[in-house]
Amino acid sequence: MDIFRAEARPSRRVAEEYFTGEVWQDPIVETPEPARAKAVRVIFSPGARTNWHTHPLGQSLHVVAGIGHIQVWGGPVRVIRPGDTVWIPPGEKHWHGAAPDRAMTHIAIHEHIDGVHVEWLERVDDAQYAVAPQDKPAEA
Template sequence: MKGIIAAAAMTVLGTAQVSAENIEIRRNGHSPSVAGKADNFSGHAVISPLLPPNDSTRANLGQVDFAPGSRTVWHTHPAGQLLFVTAGKGWVQEEGKARQEINPGDVVWIPATVRHWHGATATSPMSHLAMTYMVDGKNVEWQEPVTEEHYR
């Protein structure tokens, strides 16, 4: 039975190695929260790491809390990003397209190498869980800030 489950998991996950040997619980507060670096965020954002990448997932997960008016700089992800909006009201924008509002319960898929930014609206905070996928040990390529004129 264990072999059948492992084979099914390999089919779903492709070549990822799956280990069903142990359940891992990362306790709340296991990794300290940090302020978003000024090179990567405009305004006040707090990043709370939740799960580091490993050989099975090749992804990491973190909670990002944006104060009103705060946002990421333009950036891309080599293997894409999933955002799960948990609170507040935010915006996400793909380069060359209209900014879109995102709200609690929304799930946003950002494909690999798509240049974008995301953050809170000008008047509301926003929180999301961000899952990014690793390629050659890297999950993001940070670029230049989103200007105030472009943001508003």
């Protein structure tokens, strides 16, 4: 058993090449082989968002605070709220981030294949981000 002390794992600002706006991560766990799980708490300032990206084994997001937006390539922008959990299947192109006027925090959980847990793609430009969300509850 390992205990990972919070004070030994400081918050870090994420790479600007993969995100727009101010985004911070707090590591939760990155399991050693043969396990493949990684989890981080991600804090998006208002208007901040990821680039378009995919995950080879999918991704789960659990919103813990604020209001967020999420979109699958070719689909509508959706609103996500505290308590919502989103499953993104393997290879599905998507982005997620905070609403324009609200911060958002979520827990991101994903697995890796040979150390790869994400493929970063192009930025979500301001016109794509500005599309009004389809505001309805997530599907069960």
